[in-house]
Each structure stands twice: as C-alpha cells, then as structure tokens.
Amino acid sequence: MKNKLLYRIARIGIFTSIALVMHYLESLLPPILVFAPGAKMGLANVVTLTALILLGYVDTFVIVVVRCGLSALYSSNPFSVVYSLGGGLAAYAVMALLYKFASPKISITAISLSGAVTHNVVQTLIASAIVEQINLILMIPLMLSASLIAGLFIGLVAHYIIKCLPLSLFTKFNTANASGSSTYEDSIFNDHSKQN
Amino acid sequence: MGINIEKVKKIRESKPFSLWDLAVFITIITAIVILFVFSFSSQKEGTKVVVYVENEFYGEYSLKENTQEPIPVYNKDGKFLLNMHIKDGVVWVTDATSPRRLCELSRISKAPQQIIDLPNRVFIEIVGESDIDYISG
Numbered sequence: 001m002k003n004k005l006l007y008r009i010a011r012i013g014i015f016t017s018i019a020l021v022m023h024y025l026e027s028l029l030p031p032i033l034v035f036a037p038g039a040k041m042g043l044a045n046v047v048t049l050t051a052l053i054l055l056g057y058v059d060t061f062v063i064v065v066v067r068c069g070l071s072a073l074y075s076s077n078p079f080s081v082v083y084s085l086g087g088g089l090a091a092y093a094v095m096a097l098l099y100k101f102a103s104p105k106i107s108i109t110a111i112s113l114s115g116a117v118t119h120n121v122v123q124t125l126i127a128s129a130i131v132e133q134i135n136l137i138l139m140i141p142l143m144l145s146a147s148l149i150a151g152l153f154i155g156l157v158a159h160y161i162i163k164c165l166p167l168s169l170f171t172k173f174n175t176a177n178a179s180g181s182s183t184y185e186d187s188i189f190n191d192h193s194k195q196n
Numbered sequence: 197m198g199i200n201i202e203k204v205k206k207i208r209e210s211k212p213f214s215l216w217d218l219a220v221f222i223t224i225i226t227a228i229v230i231l232f233v234f235s236f237s238s239q240k241e242g243t244k245v246v247v248y249v250e251n252e253f254y255g256e257y258s259l260k261e262n263t264q265e266p267i268p269v270y271n272k273d274g275k276f277l278l279n280m281h282i283k284d285g286v287v288w289v290t291d292a293t294s295p296r297r298l299c300e301l302s303r304i305s306k307a308p309q310q311i312i313d314l315p316n317r318v319f320i321e322i323v324g325e326s327d328i329d330y331i332s333g
Contacts, residue, residue: 027295027296031296031298031301053199053203053204053207054199054204055199056199077295077315079314079315079317080315083314102216103203103207104203104206104207104210105214105216106214106216106217106219106220107210107211107212107213107214107216107217108207108212109212109213109217110213110214110216110217110220110221113220113221113224114220114224117224127312127314130314130317131248131251131312131314131317131319132251133248133310133312133319133321135308135310135321136310136312136319138235138238138308138309138310139310140231141228141231141232141234141235144224144227144228144231145228148224148225148228155212156212159207159212160212162204162207162208163207163208167201167204167205167208170199170204171201
C-alpha cells in the first residue's frame with residue numbers, strides 16, 4: 001500500500017516536472033501566433049491531457065495545480081498565478097468532463113481543442129477583469145483562432161504519446177479495476193514486497 | 197481514482213480524428229466566424245487614444261497627431277513602463293519593460309481596438325467619435 005502511494009507520487013512528480021519544463025521552454029520561444037498577442041501553444045497541455053488519460057482525474061488535478069503554482073514563481077508577477085491557475089483549471093475541467101462522458105466517440109484531438117479554446121477564453125476574461133476593461137473580450141475571436149491551431153497540434157502530439165508510451169508503466173499499481181485486471185499486477189506487487 | 201484501462205486501450209487503437217469531432221470543430225469555427233463578424237462590424241474610425249495604467253486613467257491623445265518623440269508611460273511609483281507611438285493614425289508600443297514584450301506586436305488603428313500590457317497593467321484603447329459624443333452629451 002505504501003509502495004503504491006510512493007509510486008503514484010513519483011509519477012505525479014515526473015509529469016509535473018515535464019510540464020514545468022515545457023511551460024518554461026515555451027516562454028523562451030518567440031510568440032509563434034503573432035496575430036493574437038498572449039496566445040500560447042500550451043505545450044504544458046500535452047502533459048495535462050496525457051496525465052488525464054494515463055494517470056486519472058485526481059493525479060492530474062494535482063499536476064495542474066502544482067504546475068500553475070510553481071510556474072508563477074519564475075514570472076515575478078503577482079497576477080500570473082490567477083491567470084495561469086484560472087486558465088489551467090478551466091481547461092482541465094472541460095477536458096476531464098469530455099474525456100469522462102464523450103471520450104471513445106470524440107478523439108483526443110477534439111478534447112485538446114476544447115481545452116485550448118477554454119484556456120484562451122478564460123485567460124482573456126481574467127485579463128479583462130485584471131485591467132477592468134470589458135472591451136478586451138473583443139480579442140476572443142483572435143484567441144479562438146489561435147487556439148484552433150494550437151489545440152490541433154497539441155492534440156495530435158498527445159494522441160501519439162498515449163499511443164507510444166508502454167501501457168505497463170500505468171497499469172502497474174493502478175488504483176482502479178481492482179477486481180478485474182489486477183491479478184497480474186498484484187502478483188508483481190506481492191513478489192516485490194516478499195523480496196524486501 | 198485510477199484510470200480506465202479499457203478506454204485507454206480503445207484510444208490507443210483509434211485514429212487521431214473521429215467522425216464525432218466534426219461536432220466540436222463546427223461549433224468552434226461557427227463561434228469564431230460569428231465573433232469575427234461581430235467584432236469587425238463594431239469597428240469604426242477612431243479619434244482618440246486613451247491610456248489606462250493600473251486601472252486608472254493616465255492620458256488621452258489625439259489619433260491625428262504624429263509624434264516625433266514617443267510618449268513615455270510611467271506607473272504611480274514613477275517606474276518607466278513603455279513608449280507609445282502615434283503616427284498616421286496607427287498606434288504602437290516600443291521599449292516595454294514587461295518580460296515577454298508581447299504588447300509590441302500589436303498595431304491598432306480603429307476603435308475599439310486595444311493594446312494591452314498585462315504584466316505592467318497598461319491598457320491602450322482607441323476611442324471613436326460617437327463614444328466621445330455620448331460621454332460629452
């Protein structure tokens with residue numbers, strides 16, 4: 001039981017650090033989508049989406065919150081926490097709901113697209129609240145077009161990551177499906193604990 | 197808690213796009229088109245440039261003036277934030293002190309377009325004729 005928890009924490013840690021590095025790398029890049037200032041590729045969204053499918057809802061929530069909190073540390077702007085957390089959590093919520101209720105029907109690409117759109121719209125709304133200017137919502141169509149491109153790209157990347165990562169990494173110590181497919185994993189788990 | 201392995205296996209076997217994605221694509225593209233039409237139809241000739249710093253009114257400039265020298269914008273503590281240029285009815289920003297300097301990408305010429313420097317909380321907006329009439333009348 002203790003090993004299971006440690007394994008989970010380690011996985012969350014690895015995913016969070018990948019997300020943080022992606023987030024940081026992205027901030028070093030010149031703005032790619034020039035027509036919509038402030039719109040980003042959302043490379044960290046690859047991690048959120050992959051984690052949502054391979055680690056589950058709770059772990060992904062932790063990853064998103066920690067990533068947004070930590071990424072605000074190196075931006076030195078007090079508002080960027082609100083900005084980053086708002087967009088991140090809204091996108092997480094939409095993607096989690098779509099994955100839960102519509103997933104085998106709609107593809108990962110479409111889920112990513114919906115997440116990107118939510119992320120950019122919510123961030124524009126937060127920005128407009130921060131500067132107290134409602135006219136800023138006129139930027140939403142530009143933001144939406146940017147997230148259309150970014151969301152497609154991120155969705156395809158996430159799709160192929162999920163396809164290519166070995167599933168055994170995630171089925172081992174999986175907390176769900178305890179009755180069904182757990183016999184094999186349990187045997188590994190028990191053998192492992194006997195050796196210690 | 198945990199993951200749904202059956203679902204993951206299905207996803208791994210599926211293609212990157214499915215037929216149902218069309219519903220998502222069509223919704224988003226329709227929204228983009230409607231919002232673009234709406235925002236373009238609300239555009240009109242501007243007359244003035246209004247600048248807000250940290251949610252407070254900073255200054256008002258005529259869009260017709262051609263600035264030889266850039267207009268510097270400071271915050272309340274006197275910290276330099278950015279230089280604003282107005283030339284031939286076009287407004288843009290240089291020398292911003294925000295980390296990524298995204299605000300330097302925008303060029304605006306019509307009301308109610310805007311330039312925003314979020315880290316410095318500078319908001320620059322072009323205001324049209326009718327808005328001013330409305331305020332003064």
